[in-house]
Amino acid sequence: MTRYTYYPGCSLGATAKPYAASIAATALPLGIELREIEDWNCCGATAYMSYDHVEAFSIASRNLAIAEKTAEDGGAQVVAPCSACFAVLNNAVHYMAEDPKLFDRVNDALSAAGLRYEGNVKVRHLLDVYINDVPEELLKSKITKNLEMVRLAPYYGCQIVRPKNEFDHYDMPTKFDDYLELLGAQVVYYPVKTKCCAGTFITTQPEIAARMIGLLLKSAKDRGADAVVTCCPLCQFNLDNFQKEAGEYWNQEFNIPILYFTQVVGLAMGIPPGDLEIDDHRVSADALLAKIV
Numbered sequence: 001m002t003r004y005t006y007y008p009g010c011s012l013g014a015t016a017k018p019y020a021a022s023i024a025a026t027a028l029p030l031g032i033e034l035r036e037i038e039d040w041n042c043c044g045a046t047a048y049m050s051y052d053h054v055e056a057f058s059i060a061s062r063n064l065a066i067a068e069k070t071a072e073d074g075g076a077q078v079v080a081p082c083s084a085c086f087a088v089l090n091n092a093v094h095y096m097a098e099d100p101k102l103f104d105r106v107n108d109a110l111s112a113a114g115l116r117y118e119g120n121v122k123v124r125h126l127l128d129v130y131i132n133d134v135p136e137e138l139l140k141s142k143i144t145k146n147l148e149m150v151r152l153a154p155y156y157g158c159q160i161v162r163p164k165n166e167f168d169h170y171d172m173p174t175k176f177d178d179y180l181e182l183l184g185a186q187v188v189y190y191p192v193k194t195k196c197c198a199g200t201f202i203t204t205q206p207e208i209a210a211r212m213i214g215l216l217l218k219s220a221k222d223r224g225a226d227a228v229v230t231c232c233p234l235c236q237f238n239l240d241n242f243q244k245e246a247g248e249y250w251n252q253e254f255n256i257p258i259l260y261f262t263q264v265v266g267l268a269m270g271i272p273p274g275d276l277e278i279d280d281h282r283v284s285a286d287a288l289l290a291k292i293v
Helices: 015-024 046-050 051-068 085-096 100-111 126-132 136-141 175-182 208-224 235-243 241-251 261-268
Strands: 002-006 032-036 076-080 121-125 151-155 229-232 258-260
Touching: 002 100, 015 258, 015 261, 051 076, 051 085, 051 100, 051 175, 076 126, 085 100, 085 121, 085 235, 121 126, 126 175, 126 261, 136 175, 151 175, 151 208, 175 235, 175 261, 208 229, 208 235, 208 241, 229 235, 235 241, 235 258, 258 261
Parallel strands: 002 032, 002 076, 076 121, 151 229, 229 258
Antiparallel strands: none
16 A cells, blocks of 8 residues: 555535545555645645746645645655646646745745745656556456446646656657556547646636637547546536537537546446446436446
8 A cells, every 4th residue: 555645626525526536436446545635725726826926836835835744754745636736736846946036935935834845745646646656467456347348538638748747748648548448448549638628718718618628529529439538627527517518619519428537447446336426427428338348
């Protein structure tokens, strides 16, 4: 069993509850122990960084400082399941390591709460942990269902493969594809797998968002995908909830389930769909579930 410091982020207690449920159902059987950061706060989200670096990184670094303070060996691996949270926390680590003045100003802010960040935190995405830290033999020993009839389009999104990240190649990532194949599914070649899902544009520029979301859905549909699989709560929310608007923009109908990668892991492990809260998504996955034996 490997222990990680866990930063769940805000979405997993709200719109991304199925993600939280599927993480809870699959992590421990795969030897992943997630210990939540005590009294964590919102990461500030990616948009805040363009407003004020010091404030943004101070908000994010409070979580890093707490994780570092409570780590048994003076350092910590902080694991985030949300791609936006991962990007913010990871950027805070890198930017402060590269900019001593920013590092000092952030620590001045943290001192008001009796905290200090020393720079001994490594931030990782949960997908990275599932792919790289779980032995292949252990994963295969847990697989009890056959997914070979299921066609899945892996959607990385635009956050986890940015150049400062170490998870995969920033332009042509393949590890998510390979992982779904390891689970037994057919992987659909998905050329827009790192394009943005529109983020929060759906609230400010709905027509642009509909075009962007529709581009992703159309690419998956045209290639016969049974579902799009993602690792980000905002990506899942946009692609799942705005298929009608995207269809109106592209003049076609979309009806594509949008699953979290942990839900696919759970299905391969034979965990009941109800325990993975797959029915809580807007687009039904019944047709996909019927292909699993």
